[in-house]
Amino acid sequence: MALRTEEMLLNVGPQHPSTHGVFRLVVKVDGERITEAIPVVGYLHRGTEKLAEDLSFTQIIPYTDRLDYLSSMLNNYALVQAVEQLMGIEVPERAEYLRVIVMELNRVASHLVWWGTAILDLGATSPFIFAFRDRESIVALLNEISGARLTYNYMRVGGVKWDAPEGWIERVKKFITVMRKHLKEYHQLVTGNEIFLARVKNLGVYDAKTAIAFGQSGPVLRGSNVKFDIRKNQPYSIYDRFEFEVPTGETGDVFDRYMVRMKEIEQSLNILEQATEQFPEEGEIQAKVPRVLRAPQGEVYTRMETSKGELGVHLVTKGKSDKPYRLHLRRPSFINLQILPKILLGRSMADIPAILGAVDIVLGEVDA
Amino acid sequence: MFGILEQDFSWLNLLIMISVAVAVMGVVLLFVVYAIYFERKIVGWIQLRRGPNRVGPWGLFQTVADVLKLLIKEDVVPTKVDRLLFLIAPIIAYTPSFAIIAVIPYTESLYFADVNVGLLYYGALSSITITGIMLGGWASNNKYAIMGGMRSVAQMVSYEVPLIMSFLGVVLMTGSLNMREIVQAQQDGVWFIFPQFLGFIIFLIAGNAELNRTPFDLPEAENELVAGYFVEYSGFRFAFFMLTEYVYMFAMASLMTVLFFGGWDAPFGLDFIPGIVWFFLKFLMLVFWLFWIRATFPRVRTDQLMGFAWKVLIPLALFNVMLTALLHTLGIYSGVN
Amino acid sequence: MWGIGLLKGLGFTFKMLFQPKVTTKYPDEPIEMPNRFRGIQHFEPEKCIVCNQCARICPTGCITLVGKPNPDPEKKGKVIDTYDINFELCILCDLCTEVCPTEAVVMSNNWELATYSRDNLLKDLKWLDENNTNIREENV
Numbered sequence: 001m002a003l004r005t006e007e008m009l010l011n012v013g014p015q016h017p018s019t020h021g022v023f024r025l026v027v028k029v030d031g032e033r034i035t036e037a038i039p040v041v042g043y044l045h046r047g048t049e050k051l052a053e054d055l056s057f058t059q060i061i062p063y064t065d066r067l068d069y070l071s072s073m074l075n076n077y078a079l080v081q082a083v084e085q086l087m088g089i090e091v092p093e094r095a096e097y098l099r100v101i102v103m104e105l106n107r108v109a110s111h112l113v114w115w116g117t118a119i120l121d122l123g124a125t126s127p128f129i130f131a132f133r134d135r136e137s138i139v140a141l142l143n144e145i146s147g148a149r150l151t152y153n154y155m156r157v158g159g160v161k162w163d164a165p166e167g168w169i170e171r172v173k174k175f176i177t178v179m180r181k182h183l184k185e186y187h188q189l190v191t192g193n194e195i196f197l198a199r200v201k202n203l204g205v206y207d208a209k210t211a212i213a214f215g216q217s218g219p220v221l222r223g224s225n226v227k228f229d230i231r232k233n234q235p236y237s238i239y240d241r242f243e244f245e246v247p248t249g250e251t252g253d254v255f256d257r258y259m260v261r262m263k264e265i266e267q268s269l270n271i272l273e274q275a276t277e278q279f280p281e282e283g284e285i286q287a288k289v290p291r292v293l294r295a296p297q298g299e300v301y302t303r304m305e306t307s308k309g310e311l312g313v314h315l316v317t318k319g320k321s322d323k324p325y326r327l328h329l330r331r332p333s334f335i336n337l338q339i340l341p342k343i344l345l346g347r348s349m350a351d352i353p354a355i356l357g358a359v360d361i362v363l364g365e366v367d368a
Numbered sequence: 369m370f371g372i373l374e375q376d377f378s379w380l381n382l383l384i385m386i387s388v389a390v391a392v393m394g395v396v397l398l399f400v401v402y403a404i405y406f407e408r409k410i411v412g413w414i415q416l417r418r419g420p421n422r423v424g425p426w427g428l429f430q431t432v433a434d435v436l437k438l439l440i441k442e443d444v445v446p447t448k449v450d451r452l453l454f455l456i457a458p459i460i461a462y463t464p465s466f467a468i469i470a471v472i473p474y475t476e477s478l479y480f481a482d483v484n485v486g487l488l489y490y491g492a493l494s495s496i497t498i499t500g501i502m503l504g505g506w507a508s509n510n511k512y513a514i515m516g517g518m519r520s521v522a523q524m525v526s527y528e529v530p531l532i533m534s535f536l537g538v539v540l541m542t543g544s545l546n547m548r549e550i551v552q553a554q555q556d557g558v559w560f561i562f563p564q565f566l567g568f569i570i571f572l573i574a575g576n577a578e579l580n581r582t583p584f585d586l587p588e589a590e591n592e593l594v595a596g597y598f599v600e601y602s603g604f605r606f607a608f609f610m611l612t613e614y615v616y617m618f619a620m621a622s623l624m625t626v627l628f629f630g631g632w633d634a635p636f637g638l639d640f641i642p643g644i645v646w647f648f649l650k651f652l653m654l655v656f657w658l659f660w661i662r663a664t665f666p667r668v669r670t671d672q673l674m675g676f677a678w679k680v681l682i683p684l685a686l687f688n689v690m691l692t693a694l695l696h697t698l699g700i701y702s703g704v705n
Numbered sequence: 706m707w708g709i710g711l712l713k714g715l716g717f718t719f720k721m722l723f724q725p726k727v728t729t730k731y732p733d734e735p736i737e738m739p740n741r742f743r744g745i746q747h748f749e750p751e752k753c754i755v756c757n758q759c760a761r762i763c764p765t766g767c768i769t770l771v772g773k774p775n776p777d778p779e780k781k782g783k784v785i786d787t788y789d790i791n792f793e794l795c796i797l798c799d800l801c802t803e804v805c806p807t808e809a810v811v812m813s814n815n816w817e818l819a820t821y822s823r824d825n826l827l828k829d830l831k832w833l834d835e836n837n838t839n840i841r842e843e844n845v
Contacts, residue, residue: 008511032670059764062798123582123667126718129415133727147741147812147841153798161803162741162843189664189717192710195583196666349515350586350669414718418728664718665711 007035012352014043020117020356021363025340029349037344039337044367052327057083057157057293060327065151067329068365071110073102073142074306076155078329081236082302082313083157086295094283095159096238101172101275102142102154104268108179109138110307111265118258118357119190122199127190134182137175144168157293159286173276176269183265191262200254204343204355207252214339217332218309219264220359223249223257230305242274254358261360294322308332308360333365392480396469400614401431407659414663441603446509449600453507458601458608461500464493465615472622473548475632475643486547487539490623491532494578497612498524504609505597517597519586519670526677527577527584533685534570537692538627551631559630566688568628570681572657575620577677579613581658583665584673621654622647740842743799744816747840748788748833752809755783759801759810767794768801790833792818792826802844814839 013024022043028036048067052060057079064079065072077099084091091099116131139149145164146154154161190196211224221228229246231239247263249256297319303312309332316326336359343355375381405420405428412419420427445454471486473479483489498521505517538560539545542553554560561568577584598609625631629650632643668676729736738744755772768790772783802811813836820826 010511055764056762058800059762062764062796062800119666123585124665125411126415126663126721129417130721133416136727143742144739145741147739147743147799148797151796151798153800165739165741185717189714193665193714194707194710195668197710198672199666199669348669348671410722413722413726416721416724416727418726660715660718664714 005030020361023361023363023366025352032348034344034347034349037341039340041366044363046368048368049327049329052324054323056322057324061155062151062153065153066364067331067368068306068308068333068362069150070113070362071106071307072151073106073154074304075311076152077103078302078304078311078313080155080157081304082300082315083293083295085302086298086300086315086317087293089158089287089289091159091287092284094280095285097275097279098160098164098285099155100238101272102145104272104275105138105142105172107307108265108268109135111261114261114360115186121353121357122196127186130186134179141168141171141175156286158289159284163285169276169279172272176272179269187262197255200258200354203254203351204358205251205253206339206343215335216309216339218305218336219257219260220309220336222247223260224252225250230303230310236304241278242271244270254354257358292322294320306332308362308365309336329368331365331368333361337361337366392469393466396466396615396618399618400611403614403617403655404431410656410659411663435607438607439604443604444602446600449509450507453503457500457504457507458605460503461497462608462612464496465612465619468493468619471547472619472626473551473631474647478644479548482546482548485545487535487545495528501597504601508600510600513597513599516599520580520597523584523586523673524578526674527574530570530677530681530685531574531578533682533689534567534574535627536689537564537567540689540692540696547626551626551633554630555633559628559633561628564628566684570685570688571624571628574681575624576658576661579616579620582662583668586667586670586673617655617658621651624654625650738814738816740814742814742841743797743812744814744839745818745836746790746801746810746833747813747836748810748830750785750830750834752807753785754807755785756806758804762800762804764798764800765794765796767791785830788830788833790828792828793823808844811844812841814841
């Protein structure tokens, strides 16, 4: 006698403690097995791209802060890089070094938040607090240089706004040593933990071909054994002056993506060390740009590597105006999450937090 | 206790028994209040923060404030629930936890009921709580509650088996189910944690799972199911479920002290410190261990949890029992007959 | 041996029991912000020349200002009559202080703006003038 079973339609989110923001996932479950998963996005849409048509380039910079609000220096740079390439502006040395230092600090901060919240979703409450202790030091450093803790509004077309205050570079160097020690402790706490390993190994596996077909980028791509990092393959800014490795994962499961991000924190610390060593003593922090930035007519697509993946900016201008005609952002979180329906099939409900933690989306970026 | 059960029935005796029971309940509730407080404090210290420290001196009245808040909340009984089951589920869950405490001996003279099958009474009653949890999940008429209730029942039933089996080694070595005699056997010989080390480890893990605590707290997984089987309960009924968990912690910790650590026995012959203090210290050790684990480990997934119970713990517990029986028959361990 | 990772984790958390705590005692002790912190604006009406640059550059359009001809018949130019900042829209990005040629509007380091009603969030000239503690020194 067959038992009559029914499929249940469950809504994970938009208000949910573990979906990293207002993200909704409609799942059809059969008991505990997921038969279909449909992500529904748009709960945080603020119309950045449309608003940008009416704002001059300097005015768009605070809006880019709020895309991926955990790594806002990186987003600032994406926009500024596009305008500089369009107008052919060259950035002075000291400004480039300052940019690299704050960008890598922000990358470490973003990965720390990822670490804390991913492990929190799996049930351990302590790593979250430890991660935020370290993030507090980074945020205090960035507060000293730019005047804000989360949305920095620091870069300008042609350079940066402020110079580093007294002793800031020494403080960054001290932070690097402290962070290296703490990183070893984090590995001791979580990475060897058998419960954690049983939870994440062999979960959400997809190979390199699928990853490239879905247009993934960033640590989710590198976890599937594809060695592609825009800082190495198509270097921008002064990244070609630093030596660092690009970590990849072998099998493409959640644990590999976890290790890729932890190793990326280490590599960012290496870049920071080299950048603070090579930091020029004096220099301009902003190139000579006109007060009103009129861009010539043209179209440009620039890309850079943020903590989530490849952030591309497509900028179209129709000369004689200081506002763009169209600004489009290729947002990595939005594209990376398209693989969710494929890897959630057949798994149990308890795997959703682990897989969402590996994909690491930030809703500000998903919805723009 | 105090020989009352052997005397004839009289109203005075009844009154004495009831007031002693109320006094014990007061002590247990005091323990619960300060266990919650210290849990938050210790987990806070591990996480480099201070824990509650604003309500009362050093935050000592924090739990009192929380319980008061729960008591004065509106008693929301949703319309479409199965009303009778909804209302009695917390009571079914809570009552056995308090009934178990009657058989635990604290010192040589301070005990309530010298039941010859004390351990069996413990194991039997602690299973009734599972019914209460299942009823609570079912009666709530809520998808999440049902899922949480089913998971919780599956987990607790699976972990009862290795828990009870881990006692069997101790029973074999003592030859009786009476808790006082178990402690006396340890006083004459060596504490049972040393010969029964495997049983002790199994007890720790299975006990943790019975209490629905991290790393086995999937039924209460806030991140996944938004509080599982008691999502529809509010106010005092929710407090009942929380109370059940902490009173079980008291019962489990005292059971561990009696079975494996020698009860009120003083180590290294330090007899001048009274037995109740030793009991208390050993009891606190297990409670600290539970808090420590909670702060460190992530959660185990349901199917892994069940696999772990049936494929790892039960064979190990069986092996432990067989080994003890073998060694006992061969006369190597000369416990009480 | 299975379980070594678990024990190492336990050892780490036990060590953390004895480390100094990182809790700050806000609001009993105020939080110190560095001097460059972008807090609520401070406005000095004497310095304003009503050039309108701040209102034009604001990305969210939160500044509204009205000028009037100088009451002193000998001096030329305008003086400020009303100056409102709508703090429901202001994102404290400090572009307005960056473009102001006379440093009439500068940021302070105060940041506590929470009120019980939205009506209190439209700050006028008088309030911005009186908000003159912890003024930022560098105003690029």
